[in-house]
Structure formats: C-alpha cells, structure tokens
Amino acid sequence: MILRTTTTLIAFILFGFSIYLFLAGHSAPGGGFIGGLMTSAAILLMFMAYGHRAVTTILPINYRLLISIGLFIAVLTSVGSFLFGEPFLSQTFEYFYVPVLGEKELATALLFDLGVYFTVIGVSMTIILTIADDR
Amino acid sequence: MIFAIFIPLLFACFVPILSKYKDKIHTGIFVLLIPFIIFLFFIPFIGSEFKPVYTSFNWIPSLDISLDFYLDGLSLLFVLLISGIGALVTLYSIFYLHKSERLGAFYVYLLMFMSAMLGVVLSDNVFVLYGFWELTSISSFLLIGYWHHREGSRYGALKSMLITVFGGLSLLGGLILLTVITGTTSIQEMIAQTDVILNSPYFSLIMAFIFLGAFTKSAQFPFHIWLPDAMEAPTPVSAYLHSATMVKAGIFLIARFSPIFNTSEWFFLIVSGIGILTLCWGSYMAVRQTDLKGILAFSTISQLGMIMAMLGFGTKAAIFAAAFHILNHATFKGSLFMIAGIVDHETGTRDIRKLGGLMTLMPISATLAFFGAFSMAGVPLPFLNGFYSKEMFFDVSLGLNEPTLLAADLLRQAIPYLAVLGSIFTFVYSMYLVFGTFTGEKHLDQLPVKPHEAPIGMLISPAILILGVIVIGLFPNLVNESFIAHTAEAISGKEVHKHIVFWHGFIPPLYMSLIVVIFGAGLYIYRKKWTDIYLFIPGQLSFNKVYDRFVEGLETYSAKITNSYMNDSLRRYVILIIGSIILFTFITMISTNGFAFHTNDLADFSITEVIVALVMAIAAVFTIFTRNKVAAILILGVVGYGLSLLFILYRAPDLALTQLVVETITLALFLLCFYHLPELQPRDESIGFKTTNGIISIGFGLLMTLVAVSSHSSKWFQPISNYFVENSKELGGGYNIVNVILVDFRGIDTLFEIVVLGIAALAIYGLVKLRYNKEAE
Numbered sequence: 001m002i003l004r005t006t007t008t009l010i011a012f013i014l015f016g017f018s019i020y021l022f023l024a025g026h027s028a029p030g031g032g033f034i035g036g037l038m039t040s041a042a043i044l045l046m047f048m049a050y051g052h053r054a055v056t057t058i059l060p061i062n063y064r065l066l067i068s069i070g071l072f073i074a075v076l077t078s079v080g081s082f083l084f085g086e087p088f089l090s091q092t093f094e095y096f097y098v099p100v101l102g103e104k105e106l107a108t109a110l111l112f113d114l115g116v117y118f119t120v121i122g123v124s125m126t127i128i129l130t131i132a133d134d135r
Numbered sequence: 136m137i138f139a140i141f142i143p144l145l146f147a148c149f150v151p152i153l154s155k156y157k158d159k160i161h162t163g164i165f166v167l168l169i170p171f172i173i174f175l176f177f178i179p180f181i182g183s184e185f186k187p188v189y190t191s192f193n194w195i196p197s198l199d200i201s202l203d204f205y206l207d208g209l210s211l212l213f214v215l216l217i218s219g220i221g222a223l224v225t226l227y228s229i230f231y232l233h234k235s236e237r238l239g240a241f242y243v244y245l246l247m248f249m250s251a252m253l254g255v256v257l258s259d260n261v262f263v264l265y266g267f268w269e270l271t272s273i274s275s276f277l278l279i280g281y282w283h284h285r286e287g288s289r290y291g292a293l294k295s296m297l298i299t300v301f302g303g304l305s306l307l308g309g310l311i312l313l314t315v316i317t318g319t320t321s322i323q324e325m326i327a328q329t330d331v332i333l334n335s336p337y338f339s340l341i342m343a344f345i346f347l348g349a350f351t352k353s354a355q356f357p358f359h360i361w362l363p364d365a366m367e368a369p370t371p372v373s374a375y376l377h378s379a380t381m382v383k384a385g386i387f388l389i390a391r392f393s394p395i396f397n398t399s400e401w402f403f404l405i406v407s408g409i410g411i412l413t414l415c416w417g418s419y420m421a422v423r424q425t426d427l428k429g430i431l432a433f434s435t436i437s438q439l440g441m442i443m444a445m446l447g448f449g450t451k452a453a454i455f456a457a458a459f460h461i462l463n464h465a466t467f468k469g470s471l472f473m474i475a476g477i478v479d480h481e482t483g484t485r486d487i488r489k490l491g492g493l494m495t496l497m498p499i500s501a502t503l504a505f506f507g508a509f510s511m512a513g514v515p516l517p518f519l520n521g522f523y524s525k526e527m528f529f530d531v532s533l534g535l536n537e538p539t540l541l542a543a544d545l546l547r548q549a550i551p552y553l554a555v556l557g558s559i560f561t562f563v564y565s566m567y568l569v570f571g572t573f574t575g576e577k578h579l580d581q582l583p584v585k586p587h588e589a590p591i592g593m594l595i596s597p598a599i600l601i602l603g604v605i606v607i608g609l610f611p612n613l614v615n616e617s618f619i620a621h622t623a624e625a626i627s628g629k630e631v632h633k634h635i636v637f638w639h640g641f642i643p644p645l646y647m648s649l650i651v652v653i654f655g656a657g658l659y660i661y662r663k664k665w666t667d668i669y670l671f672i673p674g675q676l677s678f679n680k681v682y683d684r685f686v687e688g689l690e691t692y693s694a695k696i697t698n699s700y701m702n703d704s705l706r707r708y709v710i711l712i713i714g715s716i717i718l719f720t721f722i723t724m725i726s727t728n729g730f731a732f733h734t735n736d737l738a739d740f741s742i743t744e745v746i747v748a749l750v751m752a753i754a755a756v757f758t759i760f761t762r763n764k765v766a767a768i769l770i771l772g773v774v775g776y777g778l779s780l781l782f783i784l785y786r787a788p789d790l791a792l793t794q795l796v797v798e799t800i801t802l803a804l805f806l807l808c809f810y811h812l813p814e815l816q817p818r819d820e821s822i823g824f825k826t827t828n829g830i831i832s833i834g835f836g837l838l839m840t841l842v843a844v845s846s847h848s849s850k851w852f853q854p855i856s857n858y859f860v861e862n863s864k865e866l867g868g869g870y871n872i873v874n875v876i877l878v879d880f881r882g883i884d885t886l887f888e889i890v891v892l893g894i895a896a897l898a899i900y901g902l903v904k905l906r907y908n909k910e911a912e
Contacts, residue, residue, distance in 0.1 A: 021792075024871075025869075025871060025874045026869035026870070026871055026874055026875065026878075027869050027870035027871050028870065028871055029788035029789050029792060029871060029873075030789070030792070030871070030874070031789065031871070031873075031874040031877065031878070032878070033793060033877075034789065034792045034793050034796060037793070037796040037797070037800070038796070041796065041799075064896070064897065064900065067892075067893040067896060067897070068893075070889065070893075071889060071890060071893055074885075074886050074889060075886070078882065078883075078886060109869070109875070109878040109879050109882075112878050112882060112885075112886075113874075113878050115889070116878070116885060116889050119889040119892060119893055120889070120892065122893070122896065123889075123892040123893060123895065123896040124800065124896075126896040126897075126899070126900055127804070127895075127896050127899050127900075128800075128803070128804070128807075130899055130900050130903045130904065131804065131807050131808065131899070131903065132807065133903075
C-alpha cells in the first residue's frame with residue numbers, strides 16, 4: 001500500500017524529471033539516452049507497484065514497436081537534411097518566440113534525440129519485460 | 136591450327152545429345168571423326184621442307200597471356216601421335232565399351248583430354264601450356280575414375296590426381312619464375328634468352344620446379360607409383376593416356392625446354408640419372424607383376440625412363456634416338472595395351488597366372504602381340520622398329536661427352552651397364568608377357584568367359600599400329616628425314632642428320648644387344664629360380680606404402696593438430712586469443728621501441744580520487760575471490776558506482792548519470808537472472824591451468840597498462856576537442872558539448888548505437904520467446 005501510494009507520487013516526479021532531462025539535454029547534462037532510461041525506470045516502478053495487468057491497461061504500449069518508431073524518427077530526421085540539400089545528418093537550429101515561454105531555441109537535433117529517447121525506452125522495457133515474463 | 140585444338144572441346148558439348156541415341160548408334164562413331172580430321176589436317180605438314188608455323192590469338196593481353204600456338208617438329212610428332220592414336224583408340228573403344236556404359240561421359244572426357252593434350256604440345260605461351268597441362272590432369276582423373284563404383288578406380292584416380300597436380304603446381308612455380316626473369320611468356324622467346332636464364336640466381340630453382348612437373352607427369356622414379364594404379368581405367372584409356380600421350384607430356388616438357396637447360400651438366404645428371412634409374416626399376420618391377428596391364432604399366436614407366444635418359448644425354452644422336460623412340464614406343468605400346476584389353480574382354484581376366492595357351496584360340500591377337508612384344512624387347516630383327524631405337528640407345532650411351540662434374544662423370548661411366556641391365560629385364564618381361572599369355576598350358580576352367588577371337592573391329596586398331604611397327608622397321612628412313620629429323624632439330628636447336636641402318640657391322644652396340652638377348656632369354660627360362668630376389672628387393676619397401684603412409688599420416692596428423700587446439704573449450708580459445716594479443720603486441724612494442732614514459736604531462740590528483748580508485752580496486756579483487764554469487768554481483772556494482780563517482784570527479788555529468796542508471800539496470804538484470812547464473816563453486820582445475828590463467832590475465836593487464844602509459848606519453852597531435860568547445864554554441868546551438876557531439880557533430884555514431892540497442896532488445900526477445908523444446912520437435 002505504501003509502495004503504491006508513493007509510486008503514484010514518485011512515478012510522476014520521475015516522468016517529469018526524465019522529460020526535463022530529455023529537453024534540457026542540449027544545454028545542460030541530460031539528453032535522449034538518459035531521459036529514456038529515466039522514463040523506463042518510472043514505468044518499471046509502476047510495473048512493480050501495480051502488477052503487469054494493470055499497467056498494460058493504463059499504458060497499452062507495444063515496446064518493440066516503440067523501438068522501430070524511435071529508429072524511424074532518428075533516420076527520418078537524418079534523411080530530412082537531404083530536403084535542404086545538406087549532407088546526411090546535418091542539424092540546424094533556430095530561435096522561436098513561443099507565446100507563453102518566451103524566446104526559445106528549437107533545434108532539429110531535438111527531433112533526433114526524440115528518436116534516441118523512444119528507442120531507449122523501447123529497448124530497456126523490452127529487455128526487462130521479456131526477462132521478467134519468462135517462466 | 137586453333138580450331139584443331141578446340142574442335143574436340145567444342146564437339147564434346149554435343150556428345151551428351153548424341154549419346155541419347157546410343158541404343159541405335161554407338162556414340163563413338165560420331166567421335167571417331169574428330170581425331171581423324173585432325174590427323175588429316177596435320178599430315179600434310181610432314182615433309183623435308185617443313186617450316187615452323189606460328190599463330191596467335193589475343194586472350195588476356197594485359198597479362199601478356201595470349202593463345203600462341205607454335206607448330207615445330209616436336210609438336211608435329213606429338214600432334215600426330217595424339218590425333219592418330221586418338222582415332223585408333225576411339226575406333227577400338229567402339230567395340231570395347233558396351234552400349235550400356237555411360238558412353239556420353241566417356242567420350243566427353245576423352246575429347247576433353249584430346250583438346251588438352253593438343254593444347255599442351257602446341258602452346259607457345261607458358262601459361263596457356265600450364266592451363267592445358269592441368270586440364271590433362273583433370274580429364275585423366277575423370278577417365279581413371281570412369282568406373283567410379285569400384286574402390287580401385289577411385290583410389291587410382293585420386294592418387295594420380297594428387298601426384299600429377301603436385302607436379303603441375305611446381306611446374307607453375309617454375310614457369311612464373313621463368314616469366315619473371317625473362318620478361319616474356321613465350322617459350323620461343325625464352326629459348327632466345329638462354330644466357331639470361333642460365334645466369335639468373337633462380338636457375339636451379341626453375342630447373343627443379345620444371346623437372347618435378349615433368350617427372351610426376353611422366354611417371355619417373357619415384358613418382359611412378361600412380362601409373363600402375365591408373366590401370367583401373369578402361370583399356371582404351373590406358374592405351375591412349377597411359378602409354379602414348381599423357382605420360383609423354385613430361386617428356387615433351389623436358390624436350391621443349393632442353394635448349395635452355397641442356398648446356399648445364401645438372402640437366403644431364405638429373406634427367407639421365409632419374410631416367411636410367413626409372414628404366415632399371417620399371418623393367419625390374421614389371422617382371423614381378425601378374426596383371427597384364429600391370430606389366431604394361433611398369434613397362435611404360437621403364438620405356439619413359441629410357442626416353443628421358445636419352446633426352447638427358449643431350450647429344451644430337453641421343454636426341455634423335457629419343458624422338459625416334461617416342462614414335463616407336465607409341466606404336467608398340469598402344470597395340471600391346473589394346474591386345475591386353477582384348478584378352479581381358481574375351482577371357483574375363485587379366486591375371487597372367489590364369490591365362491595361357493591362347494595362341495590357338497586367338498591367333499590374330501597372338502600374332503600382333505608377338506610383334507609388339509618383340510619390338511618392345513628390342514630383338515634384333517630387321518622388321519621391328521624397337522630394335523633400331525634400342526640400338527641407338529646403346530650407341531649414344533657409349534658416346535657421351537666427358538663431363539666435368541665428378542658425379543656426372545660417374546654416371547656417364549655407369550650408364551652403358553645400367554642400360555644393358557634395364558634392357559635385359561625389358562626382354563624378360565616382354566617374353567613373359569607374350570609367352571605367359573599365349574603359350575603354355577590352357578587353364579580354360581579358371582577363366583570366367585570361354586575365350587575366342589575378338590571381333591574384327593576390335594582388332595583393326597592394334598593391327599594398324601603393328602603395321603606401323605613393321606613399316607617403320609622395314610623402312611626406317613621413311614620417317615627419318617621428313618619427320619623425326621625435324622623433331623630432333625626442334626629439341627636440340629641444331630640441324631640433325633642421321634641415317635638409320637639395320638646393320639652397322641660388329642660394333643659395341645650390337646654386342647650389347649646380343650648380351651641383352653642371351654641373358655634375357657636365360658633369365659626368362661630360369662625365372663622360377665630367381666623370383667625369390669623380389670622378397671629382398673623391394674621386399675617390404677614399396678613406394679606405394681610410402682605414399683599410403685604419407686597420405687594417411689597427413690590426415691591423422693592434421694586431425695591431431697586440429698584437435699589439439701580446437702577442443703571446443705571457450706576458455707582455451709580465450710587463452711589463445713588473449714595470449715596471441717599479448718605476444719604480438721609485446722613483440723611489436725619491443726621491436727619498434729614503442730614504450731615511452733614521460734611524467735611532464737600529468738595532472739594533479741586529490742585524495743578523493745585515490746580513495747575511490749582504491750575502493751574500486753579492492754572491490755575488483757574481491758569479485759575474483761568471492762565464493763558467493765550475490766556478493767559477486769553486488770561487489771561488481773561497487774566498481775560500477777565507483778566509476779560513476781570518478782566520472783563526477785572528472786566533471787562528466789552526462790557520463791556519470793548514464794553510468795549510474797546503466798549500472799543499476801545491469802545489476803537488476805543480473806539479479807533477475809540470478810537463478811540461472813552458474814554456481815561459484817571452486818572447480819577441480821589443475822594448477823597448471825590456473826597458473827596459465829593467472830599469467831595470461833596479469834600479462835594482459837600489464838600490457839594494457841604499458842600501452843596506456845605509452846600512448847599517454849607520446850602525444851603527437853593536438854586534440855580536436857578545442858574545436859567542439861568553441862563551436863558547440865555557434866554550430867550546434869547547445870551548451871551541453873557532450874550532447875551536441877552525440878546528436879549533431881557525430882550523430883551517425885549515435886544513430887547506429889541506438890540501432891545496436893534495438894537489435895539487442897529484439898535478439899533477447901527472440902531468444903526468450905522463440906524457444907523450442909527439443910523434445911517437442
């Protein structure tokens with residue numbers, strides 16, 4: 001009971017932290033890799049607290065598909081540079097004014113990092129769930 | 136000329152189609168046309184006005200390999216032998232092989248061989264020559280193994296293949312060296328550069344390589360062992376390949392290159408020495424055989440030795456005699472093989488102990504055999520060609536120049552005696568062959584088939600050959616000026632004139648011939664008394680046994696060597712891999728003087744770092760010596776977390792974070808698989824094994840330390856990290872340099888790293904989920 005209650009809290013904190021790590025990666029410690037690991041740690045915690053069935057109903061995610069999606073995003077962003085006549089994997093960035101947050105920098109590298117992020121979640125969850133499901 | 140060479144090969148493509156109708160018409164009848172046409176094509180070249188013909192076709196010009204064909208007297212002799220005897224053998228095989236045999240395969244192989252052999256003797260380009268040379272080996276292999284359901288055929292085919300290909304490859308080595316030295320691939324141009332070859336440092340090597348090739352092909356001592364086993368082939372094949380053509384390829388090679396080599400005394404010493412040894416050994420061993428074809432095989436060996444010896448003498452008369460004997464041997468040996476085949480065909484056996492008294496039953500074959508065998512023995516009768524070449528052989532063996540080398544001089548003095556000795560045995564086995572088969576008691580009850588005379592078609596070919604024996608015997612000068620003289624000229628490179636007469640007067644060669652006949656007859660009549668000699672020489676010492684033991688030994692020892700290190704133990708392989716890494720890196724380090732150690736580039740270190748490092752080291756040591764697996768996992772975790780601490784100390788927050796999380800996950804995974812991990816029980820391992828492990832691991836650690844220290848101490852270039860520090864904001868748009876490098880500057884690495892992760896996950900998924908039960912299958 002204590003575990004479940006705290007998990008509700010901690011899982012959200014972890015999610016938040018992982019998304020922060022992911023977004024902040026470009027200018028502060030963090031990035032897609034560590035962000036993805038943190039997210040999967042949060043999901044894992046939910047698995048441990050609520051059990052397999054409950055979590056799969058809340059988060060009906062096929063993690064193997066997530067790997068493919070992540071790789072797809074990464075490849076797509078790299079190929080995307082061809083559209084602008086640049087070599088493979090050229091990244092660019094621009095500063096945008098976003099109404100609420102003020103002036104913000106958005107880089108295509110972030111999209112690439114998103115691919116990394118998804119892949120890492122997919123990989124770690126696939127490995128852990130497969131091994132845990134066994135026997 | 137090029138068409139003459141490739142026609143058999145082209146025609147071989149149609150043989151399988153023609154062999155579909157073999158029930159109605161024997162495939163050999165179509166094939167017969169081919170050698171006959173070639174023979175007719177080359178016949179007009181004979182004549183005293185003969186001039187060499189040269190044609191060339193581009194094949195691989197960039198490597199200076201072209202289809203150069205050169206027809207001189209030497210090639211002409213061989214071309215006529217190949218096509219002429221080829222036609223006769225095909226005719227003979229039509230009656231010899233039953234229609235139920237695989238005729239298509241037989242004639243394809245035979246035509247392949249014919250093309251190859253024509254190519255060998257006509258090629259002027261050494262590499263084309265080599266190509267055809269190997270094709271003769273391959274087609275001979277196929278022909279010997281024609282009845283592949285027999286154990287003996289397969290054994291014989293394999294043996295001949297191994298030995299002739301061994302020689303063929305060494306020939307290739309010799310030819311490559313020749314090409315490198317002279318800068319040309321044409322044999323005639325090489326002959327023009329004889330001094331260059333004679334003075335080159337590789338001369339002895341070239342000679343050894345080429346001689347090996349020639350001796351293995353021509354079944355010279357001690358490589359003669361494949362020829363008796365090749366008698367498992369159908370008799371037309373034995374008659375064609377193993378008496379008239381292929382075994383003379385080595386003779387041809389020596390003859391072809393003799394303008395280059397024959398000025399060297401080693402040429403005389405080796406070629407004549409081996410030749411005369413082969414002559415004596417082959418004729419001696421032939422008497423011991425009980426199989427008709429076995430006798431003929433050893434007789435071929437000894438006759439080839441005789442030709443080889445004469446080529447080695449190098450005098451004009453000797454070369455003439457050799458060329459003459461090549462022709463004579465092809466005629467009488469081909470006919471004798473065919474008669475042996477007839478006897479085999481009509482009685483069902485080739486064992487001379489079961490045969491006897493066939494003269495009255497097979498009168499024509501018997502007559503032909505008498506002529507052939509007497510010619511082979513060199514009996515002084517004026518209508519047999521074998522006598523002329525044998526007497527020339529005696530004559531030239533007496534008239535050798537005095538060489539300067541001591542060994543060569545000894546050989547020169549021994550040669551006449553050895554020649555007589557070999558000829559005595561030649562006489563004995565010739566008599567044994569013909570009288571043992573056709574006279575004496577009949578053992579009709581022992582024969583599988585009731586003997587009767589062969590069909591007339593089968594007798595045509597040997598009859599034509601015997602006719603050749605007699606015609607050349609009666610009119611030896613018929614082939615002299617117009618034909619053999621050109622051959623001798625091509626071999627020696629000088630003009631050769633010789634008049635062949637039967638009666639020389641009372642000169643030493645005649646006495647030698649008489650000695651041969653008298654002693655031979657005596658030895659033949661009293662042969663029962665001295666056959667015990669074979670118990671002592673060779674007795675147990677047979678070269679077949681040496682070969683068998685060598686082949687077996689090669690197999691067992693290579694299996695032993697492979698099994699000695701491929702023992703399926705991963706530990707062993709790891710030791711081998713790491714051990715060789717240590718060895719080679721140490722050797723490289725020492726030999727290039729690569730070790731360097733400077734202290735001027737070291738940073739300061741704090742007490743914290745020392746403590747962390749110490750803790751990690753202690754943990755690592757504990758991991759090795761702990762007996763508890765949970766403890767081992769946890770202590771390993773200490774090392775991992777220590778590492779992330781070190782990352783923090785060295786200001787690498789991204790690495791520290793990742794290391795922390797990854798270490799946690801790995802620990803979790805280890806614990807998940809806890810039950811499956813092996814027990815850390817002390818194993819019963821020998822002290823030697825443990826010490827090896829210890830030495831290897833300490834050595835590897837030491838090596839890596841040395842490499843790290845040296846590479847740190849020798850920085851040759853400025854690191855490129857400054858560029859990243861300066862440009863990460865401007866070009867990448869981020870302050871986190873590590874992350875900018877990962878996704879921007881070096882994004883492709885990251886891309887494939889996540890692919891690796893994905894593959895790993897899918898592999899684990901596959902391994903766990905797709906697990907078949909062995910029992911369920």
